[in-house]
Amino acid sequence: xxxxxxxxxxxxxxxxxxxxxxxxxxxxxxxxxxxxxxxxxxxxxxxxxxxxxxxxxxxxxxxxxxxxxxxxxxxxxxxxxxxxxxxxxxxxxxxxxxxxxxxxxxxxxxxxxxxxxxxxxxxxxxxxxxxxxxxxxxxxxxxxxxxxxxxxxxxxxxxxxxxxxxxxxxxxxxxxxxxxxxxxxxxxxxxxxxxxxxxxxxxxxxxxxxxxxxxxxxxxxxxxxxxxxxxxxxxxxxxxxxxxxxxxxxxxxxxxxxxxxxxxx
Amino acid sequence: xxxxxxxxxxxxxxxxxxxxxxxxxxxxxxxxxxxxxxxxxxxxxxxxxxxxxxxxxxxxxxxxxxxxxxxxxxxxxxxxxxxxxxxxxxxxxxxxxxxxxxxxxxxxxxxxxxxxxxxxxxxxxxxxxxxxxxxxxxxxxxxxxxxxxxxxxxxxxxxxxxxxxxxxxxxxxxxxxxxxxxxxxxxxxxxxxxxxxxxxxxxxxxxxxxxxxxxxxxxxxxxxxxxxxxxxxxxxxxxxxxxxxxxxxxxxxxxxxxxxxxxxxxxxxxxxxxxxxxxxxxxxxxxxxxxxxxxxxxxxxxxxxxxxxxxxxxxxxxxxxxxxxxxxxxxxxxxxxxxxxxxxxxxxxxxxxxxxxxxxxxxxxxxxxxxxxxxxxxxxxxxxxxxxxxxxxxxxxxxxxxxxxxxxxxxxxxxxxxxxxxxxxxxxxxxxxxxxxxxxxxxxxxxxxxxxxxxxxxxxxxxxxxxxxxxxxxxxxxxxxxxxxxxxxxxxxxxxxxxxxxxxxxxxxxxxxxxxxxxxxxxxxxxxxxxxxxxxxxxxxxxxxxxxxxxxxxxxxxxxxxxxxxxxxxxxxxxxxxxxxxxxxxxxxxxxxxxxxxxxxxxxxxxxxxxxxxxxxxxxxxxxxxxxxxxxxxxxxxxxxxxxxxxxxxxxxxxxxxxxxxxxxxxxxxxxxxxxxxxxxxxxxxx
Numbered sequence: 008x009x010x011x012x013x014x015x016x017x018x019x020x021x022x023x024x025x026x027x028x029x030x031x032x033x034x035x036x037x038x039x040x041x042x043x044x045x046x047x048x049x050x051x052x053x054x055x056x057x058x059x060x061x062x063x064x065x066x067x068x069x070x071x072x073x074x075x076x077x078x079x080x081x082x083x084x085x086x087x088x089x090x091x092x093x094x095x096x097x098x099x100x101x102x103x104x105x106x107x108x109x110x111x112x113x114x115x116x117x118x119x120x121x122x123x124x125x126x127x128x129x130x131x132x133x134x135x136x137x138x139x140x141x142x143x144x145x146x147x148x149x150x151x152x153x154x155x156x157x158x159x160x161x162x163x164x165x166x167x168x169x170x171x172x173x174x175x176x177x178x179x180x181x182x183x184x185x186x187x188x189x190x191x192x193x194x195x196x197x198x199x200x201x202x203x204x205x206x207x208x209x210x211x212x213x214x215x216x217x218x219x220x221x222x223x224x225x226x227x228x229x230x231x232x233x234x235x236x237x238x239x240x241x242x243x244x245x246x247x248x249x250x251x252x253x254x255x256x257x258x259x260x261x262x263x264x265x266x267x268x269x270x271x272x
Numbered sequence: 273x274x275x276x277x278x279x280x281x282x283x284x285x286x287x288x289x290x291x292x293x294x295x296x297x298x299x300x301x302x303x304x305x306x307x308x309x310x311x312x313x314x315x316x317x318x319x320x321x322x323x324x325x326x327x328x329x330x331x332x333x334x335x336x337x338x339x340x341x342x343x344x345x346x347x348x349x350x351x352x353x354x355x356x357x358x359x360x361x362x363x364x365x366x367x368x369x370x371x372x373x374x375x376x377x378x379x380x381x382x383x384x385x386x387x388x389x390x391x392x393x394x395x396x397x398x399x400x401x402x403x404x405x406x407x408x409x410x411x412x413x414x415x416x417x418x419x420x421x422x423x424x425x426x427x428x429x430x431x432x433x434x435x436x437x438x439x440x441x442x443x444x445x446x447x448x449x450x451x452x453x454x455x456x457x458x459x460x461x462x463x464x465x466x467x468x469x470x471x472x473x474x475x476x477x478x479x480x481x482x483x484x485x486x487x488x489x490x491x492x493x494x495x496x497x498x499x500x501x502x503x504x505x506x507x508x509x510x511x512x513x514x515x516x517x518x519x520x521x522x523x524x525x526x527x528x529x530x531x532x533x534x535x536x537x538x539x540x541x542x543x544x545x546x547x548x549x550x551x552x553x554x555x556x557x558x559x560x561x562x563x564x565x566x567x568x569x570x571x572x573x574x575x576x577x578x579x580x581x582x583x584x585x586x587x588x589x590x591x592x593x594x595x596x597x598x599x600x601x602x603x604x605x606x607x608x609x610x611x612x613x614x615x616x617x618x619x620x621x622x623x624x625x626x627x628x629x630x631x632x633x634x635x636x637x638x639x640x641x642x643x644x645x646x647x648x649x650x651x652x653x654x655x656x657x658x659x660x661x662x663x664x665x666x667x668x669x670x671x672x673x674x675x676x677x678x679x680x681x682x683x684x685x686x687x688x689x690x691x692x693x694x695x696x697x698x699x700x701x702x703x704x705x706x707x708x709x710x711x712x713x714x715x716x717x718x719x720x721x722x723x724x725x726x727x728x729x730x731x732x733x734x735x736x737x738x739x740x741x742x743x744x745x746x747x748x749x750x751x752x753x754x755x756x757x758x759x760x761x762x763x764x765x766x767x768x769x770x771x772x773x774x775x776x777x778x779x780x781x782x783x784x785x786x787x788x789x790x791x792x793x794x795x796x797x798x799x800x801x802x803x804x805x806x807x808x809x810x811x812x813x814x815x816x817x818x819x820x821x822x823x824x825x826x827x828x829x830x831x832x833x834x835x836x837x838x839x840x841x842x843x844x845x846x847x848x849x850x851x852x853x854x855x856x857x858x859x860x861x862x863x864x865x866x867x868x869x870x871x872x873x874x875x876x877x878x879x880x881x882x883x884x885x886x887x888x889x890x891x892x893x894x895x896x897x898x899x900x901x902x903x904x905x906x907x908x909x910x911x912x913x914x915x916x917x918x919x920x921x922x923x924x925x926x927x928x929x930x931x932x933x934x935x936x937x938x939x940x941x942x943x944x945x946x947x948x949x950x951x952x953x954x955x956x957x958x959x
Contacts, residue, residue, distance in 0.1 A: 022679075041682035
């Protein structure tokens with residue numbers, strides 16, 4: 008079995024939101040300085056799921072990320088946790104990547120991996136990333152690959168060359184049996200990611216992580232489709248207005264009119 | 273004795289001696305070979321220091337006598353045996369070869385008087401021991417038949433010695449007989465006994481000695497042979513310095529990093545096991561044991577000893593005369609145990625319960641080293657097995673991500689000092705030339721709201737005294753103490769190297785630290801990484817500034833102040849009086865102590881040491897609650913201490929017990945600041 012896990016580097020979600028700043032001119036969120044970025048939590052769950060499958064059934068696990076050179080840190084952490092190898096999709100043109108560009112680049116990278124080595128059976132992704140919380144990339148990747156996908160997933164078993172998957176629903180879960188290749192977008196219910204063992208950390212320190220550019224992936228004219236109109240921090244205002252009237256009954260009428268005006272009743 | 277050279281009796285004695293001695297040597301050799309399964313360690317440095325301690329604690333029975341009843345009881349038996357053994361050796365010599373004696377003793381008045389006196393005192397000691405085991409029954413002892421057998425043997429030895437000497441005296445009185453003054457009193461009661469009676473008691477005595485010898489290495493009384501060595505061979509490293517671990521090297525060579533099997537401990541660790549007498553002084557002092565947790569330092573040592581006896585033989589060379597040699601890891605791996613040392617014999621919970629407070633090690637009369645063993649096994653859990661609770665994991669991840677245990681952004685580390693005008697070393701042209709020392713802030717001083725107030729108070733005091741100091745600001749990171757004591761040596765070394773590099777690059781030589789854990793790591797552990805600094809604790813500095821007249825406490829504080837000793841300045845660095853001196857300098861103060869004698873080196877930990885501050889206390893009752901109750905026995909108007917984690921734990925306890933408003937928990941510096949003039953109360957929060 009060959010499993011690809013997509014991992015994204017995100018700003019540390021445990022940092023108080025107030026320490027982030029919004030650069031509205033460049034339409035960017037600026038994380039606080041001196042806080043090391045981390046592996047997206049759901050991606051870590053996905054990696055844990057892959058490692059459990061590897062331990063139970065034997066598998067090769069490849070971690071795949073897209074981002075700047077610093078994103079190597081999360082790939083090293085993936086190797087430290089137990090991934091066999093890692094690939095970084097890195098290209099100056101990806102600086103402004105949106106979910107469309109990202110999904111295309113990741114799908115192309117997965118295709119390239121499948122073409123150059125053993126076929127890929129499973130792609131495991133986190134259900135969404137904690138920085139944007141969009142949750143679009145995994146399903147986009149599956150669509151572009153022409154694979155089935157399931158999201159969000161809370162349990163994965165492997166038997167007779169098929170995945171038996173628990174997909175979470177509003178009031179429970181569905182059990183779905185699916186033949187590979189398939190993409191599964193994993194939720195935290197699947198289990199706590201492991202702390203990287205020291206031997207893994209040492210190995211990761213020495214690991215060579217290849218970087219693939221868009222040209223390597225055969226993608227030349229990939230343009231973002233998302234347009235940010237305005238980026239701003241939400242402000243909340245509270246206003247209080249005292250209703251004045253001669254009698255309580257009048258006050259009630261005035262209040263009702265105002266609430267109707269505000270379309271609250 | 274027939275006086276005609278070697279006879280039947282001599283021959284019988286020789287055979288008995290060979291038999292008893294042979295049994296003894298056979299077992300002793302086996303134990304020695306097992307001990308040598310341990311890794312090498314050098315324990316022969318500082319002979320002068322070793323001798324001084326040997327005289328105090330072996331010859332002088334120092335630690336034993338800290339408990340009057342048990343101490344006197346043991347000292348009587350110990351000193352008695354020292355004298356009586358000379359007589360026993362003399363008896364065996366004469367018994368083997370008639371006429372052969374140890375020179376000068378048989379007729380020496382001083383020796384004979386001492387001998388009889390000590391024989392009587394040993395009997396008193398044994399009687400005290402019987403009373404204690406059968407009637408008094410203190411909880412810390414383990415009640416086994418073994419102890420009673422040994423006590424009976426000792427009593428038999430003394431009684432037969434008196435009976436043999438006195439009956440012999442009744443047969444033939446000598447000039448020097450009067451010096452054996454007790455036997456002289458008994459002798460007339462014999463009338464005129466037949467020589468057989470005297471020989472009977474002589475043989476009873478000698479055979480008991482030989483039986484005792486053969487039984488010794490099977491019993492806890494093995495300590496009479498090992499404790500003198502164990503005290504001599506104790507570690508002379510600074511108390512707060514854990515053994516260095518070559519993480520990269522060991523990984524490179526594929527070796528285990530912590531102690532997961534008997535071959536991973538040192539031979540001295542195994543000698544510790546042989547030396548344990550099951551007295552339980554460690555358990556009686558252990559905060560985990562006292563609050564009903566699975567950890568008992570006594571049982572930890574005994575379980576490891578029993579494990580060595582059980583597991584070890586499979587790893588010994590086939591040739592019974594050969595000692596184990598070289599790296600035994602391969603042999604241990606090829607021959608895996610049926611029960612794992614860590615996990616099956618020593619449960620994980622037991623290891624995580626330890627606060628590394630060192631109370632066990634301070635209490636142990638024979639200097640057994642419990643804490644380093646626990647850390648070695650934690651290293652095994654963390655580095656070899658990656659097995660630890662979620663709390664420990666969060667601690668490690670937070671330290672990795674942010675350099676503090678709570679994951680505050682690194683960039684905010686200097687924020688506590690805003691507006692205080694404290695120079696930051698390396699910023700705004702401030703160099704070490706401009707200051708006398710660096711004030712080490714620590715994670716609690718930088719990020720914990722309560723301890724930030726203490727830090728501001730300390731800064732105010734130093735500024736008032738006209739001290740020239742700077743801080744490191746954002747360049748400071750966690751010293752690594754919680755990582756190291758939780759067994760994550762790799763993470764510790766990462767953090768510590770970062771700090772040592774910063775300090776050395778800036779040329780820092782002198783440091784004042786307020787957190788005792790930072791203080792200990794900077795002072796005792798950074799030398800292992802080439803960080804050599806002159807480190808003082810803030811209470812030492814404050815005591816000096818008061819003595820020099822630079823700080824003058826004037827405002828009276830009429831309360832009874834009970835001082836709680838933080839382990840890492842108290843037991844680890846013997847800073848008992850400096851913090852108390854600061855409190856005593858405040859006019860009107862009455863200094864009190866925690867109840868039950870739990871102060872100074874017997875102070876009980878608050879529960880936060882050994883990275884416990886960052887892990888939930890799930891087992892037993894709460895250590896901090898018990899500690900607060902001990903403090904409250906001292907009738908305090910306020911409790912003073914000198915450690916951020918002690919403050920957190922004790923304040924937390926006052927909240928739970930509903931006495932938060934009545935019983936303030938204060939750093940010593942806060943009490944001092946409250947006693948200076950009103951204008952000096954910089955950032956201080958009321959007393």
